[in-house]
Amino acid sequence: MKGYVMTVRKNFNFDEETAKHLEELAKIKGKTQTEVVKEAVEKVYKEVDTKRKLAILDEIAGSLSGKIGDIDIKEARRTYLEEKYGY
Amino acid sequence: MAINLWLDTNILLDLYDDTRLAFQPTSIYIRNSIESKATLYVNSDTISTMFYILRSRKKVTFHEALTAVEQTIQMCTLVEINTTDSLLAVALCKDDALPFCDYEDTLQYVCAQKVEATMIVTNDKGFISPDIPIQKTC
Numbered sequence: 001m002k003g004y005v006m007t008v009r010k011n012f013n014f015d016e017e018t019a020k021h022l023e024e025l026a027k028i029k030g031k032t033q034t035e036v037v038k039e040a041v042e043k044v045y046k047e048v049d050t051k052r053k054l055a056i057l058d059e060i061a062g063s064l065s066g067k068i069g070d071i072d073i074k075e076a077r078r079t080y081l082e083e084k085y086g087y
Numbered sequence: 088m089a090i091n092l093w094l095d096t097n098i099l100l101d102l103y104d105d106t107r108l109a110f111q112p113t114s115i116y117i118r119n120s121i122e123s124k125a126t127l128y129v130n131s132d133t134i135s136t137m138f139y140i141l142r143s144r145k146k147v148t149f150h151e152a153l154t155a156v157e158q159t160i161q162m163c164t165l166v167e168i169n170t171t172d173s174l175l176a177v178a179l180c181k182d183d184a185l186p187f188c189d190y191e192d193t194l195q196y197v198c199a200q201k202v203e204a205t206m207i208v209t210n211d212k213g214f215i216s217p218d219i220p221i222q223k224t225c
Binding site for chain 2: 046050052053054056057059060061062063064065066067068069070071073076077079080081083
């Protein structure tokens with residue numbers, strides 16, 4: 001899904017030390033302050049998102065034990081639709 | 088490089104029932120993929136199919152089937168199917184020179200292309216994908 005990426009303007013209030021650190025990081029990395037903030041946010045987001053998805057996977061895993069079985073998926077779908085719509 | 092995995096319905100069902108033959112390898116594969124920061128994609132048709140199949144099993148209650156839909160949408164990125172996708176899937180199936188013969192699978196293939204999937208994960212031996220590699224879990 002390539003294409004134009006829309007940007008959104010956000011205003012933040014940092015304490016002096018954090019603002020200085022952001023400036024230093026941008027200089028060291030040769031990036032803009034926006035890029036430094038973006039990288040930091042995305043890094044934390046990925047960690048949080050991964051933990052959230054793993055927790056959902058734990059909920060899912062085996063939660064319908066013995067209730068599905070090794071079925072023919074297309075046949076099961078057909079049977080359900082036949083019963084639902086009566087054709 | 089981003090890892091974009093397209094999940095077929097059978098893979099989702101594998102995760103729910105530990106008596107299915109592919110439960111263990113599929114669970115390990117999906118866990119490793121999430122830990123590797125892969126994005127898991129499904130389309131809205133797959134979600135409906137999963138719901139139909141779960142409801143066709145007498146032991147699965149209506150609420151259990153709904154919960155499965157909810158959990159899958161939370162774990163995966165849901166891809167919408169638009170007019171262009173549907174018509175492209177029809178065109179591919181109509182073309183006798185091409186191997187596509189199942190509308191549902193072809194629609195998944197079209198959507199997998201749309202999200203630039205690096206792999207289609209399915210244990211369906213008949214799944215047709217001329218260019219996107221297919222990954223089986225068992």
